[in-house]
Amino acid sequence: MKTGIGVFVAAFAALGASWAGFVLAPSLQLGGTKVTTVLNSTDEYPVQRPGEAALGLQVYRANGCAACHTQQVQQDGTAFEVVLTGAGKDPVTVSNLAAGLKLTGLTKEAADAAAKTIADAGGKTETHLSGTGADISRGWGSRHSVAVDFLYDAPVQPGSLRAGPDLTNIGARAADANWQLVHLYAPKAIVKDSTMPSFAYLFEVRAATGSAEALKLPAGFAAPAGFEVVPTPAARHLAAYLLSLHADAPLYEAPYSQLAKP
Numbered sequence: 001m002k003t004g005i006g007v008f009v010a011a012f013a014a015l016g017a018s019w020a021g022f023v024l025a026p027s028l029q030l031g032g033t034k035v036t037t038v039l040n041s042t043d044e045y046p047v048q049r050p051g052e053a054a055l056g057l058q059v060y061r062a063n064g065c066a067a068c069h070t071q072q073v074q075q076d077g078t079a080f081e082v083v084l085t086g087a088g089k090d091p092v093t094v095s096n097l098a099a100g101l102k103l104t105g106l107t108k109e110a111a112d113a114a115a116k117t118i119a120d121a122g123g124k125t126e127t128h129l130s131g132t133g134a135d136i137s138r139g140w141g142s143r144h145s146v147a148v149d150f151l152y153d154a155p156v157q158p159g160s161l162r163a164g165p166d167l168t169n170i171g172a173r174a175a176d177a178n179w180q181l182v183h184l185y186a187p188k189a190i191v192k193d194s195t196m197p198s199f200a201y202l203f204e205v206r207a208a209t210g211s212a213e214a215l216k217l218p219a220g221f222a223a224p225a226g227f228e229v230v231p232t233p234a235a236r237h238l239a240a241y242l243l244s245l246h247a248d249a250p251l252y253e254a255p256y257s258q259l260a261k262p
């Protein structure tokens with residue numbers, strides 16, 4: 001009998017500790033997450049996804065896209081960047097001076113020194129903080145992902161395996177619905193050696209009606225003569241969801257802005 005109670009208490013403690021670690025602690029840390037504002041602006045962040053895009057999240061989940069795609073940009077450092085905002089009384093000297101200085105990928109001290117050199121010559125500058133890391137140099141985002149990015153998503157689809165690119169900002173990278181639809185219908189029509197499976201079953205091949213919705217497919221992928229390929233509502237919702245993926249606004253907890261393109 002005595003051992004019975006011991007086993008019960010031990011099992012209760014083990015399960016209780018994992019519940020506290022995996023459920024209670026994250027809920028205390030992130031459960032109160034609410035809408036915030038974009039840094040140095042009054043714009044609210046995040047904005048709710050439009051209706052079709054919110055439905056598209058369920059299509060994304062149902063088709064297992066998160067098995068191959070993440071939605072979490074990682075960052076492993078920061079760098080300062082000095083941007084010339086005014087050339088003062090002697091624009092030629094100041095812009096020549098700025099052109100000769102290294103202004104991106106700087107430490108705080110180097111950024112301050114560059115800003116001072118330009119200020120001494122009469123120019124005006126702004127110093128920006130940017131994220132750095134492999135994901136950012138691949139162009140997947142300008143800052144690491146934070147909890148509030150997922151505020152309106154249920155269930156969240158952060159993914160953990162990257163057979164394909166991270167999609168956190170795909171709505172900014174490929175902002176064209178037709179591109180998204182053609183890619184879903186036939187990934188190889190866009191990326192010759194793509195290993196992404198085709199989601200052709202989200203489309204309907206029907207007798208041509210000259211519909212404006214019909215996909216414009218390259219030769220070799222087009223429907224047979226007299227037929228057209230049109231997206232089903234699920235495909236339209238999924239494309240709307242992909243276009244709504246855009247999470248790189250600078251926030252209080254991630255105050256990083258986009259690095260200027262060299």
Ligand code: HEC
Pocket residue numbers: 060063064065066067068069163164165167170173174183187188191194195196197199238242
């Ligand atoms: C078996 C793995 C796999 C699955 C499942 C998968 N993808 Fe992909 N995806 C890839 C690969 C690999 C690429 C890169 C080649 C390409 O662009 O076709 C890619 C590329 C993409 C791109 C273009 C990304 C860019 O940066 O150009 C989008 C958008 C995309 N996938 C969306 C989806 C959606 C939506 C689903 C679910 C309906 C999905 N993928 C399911 C592997 C996958």
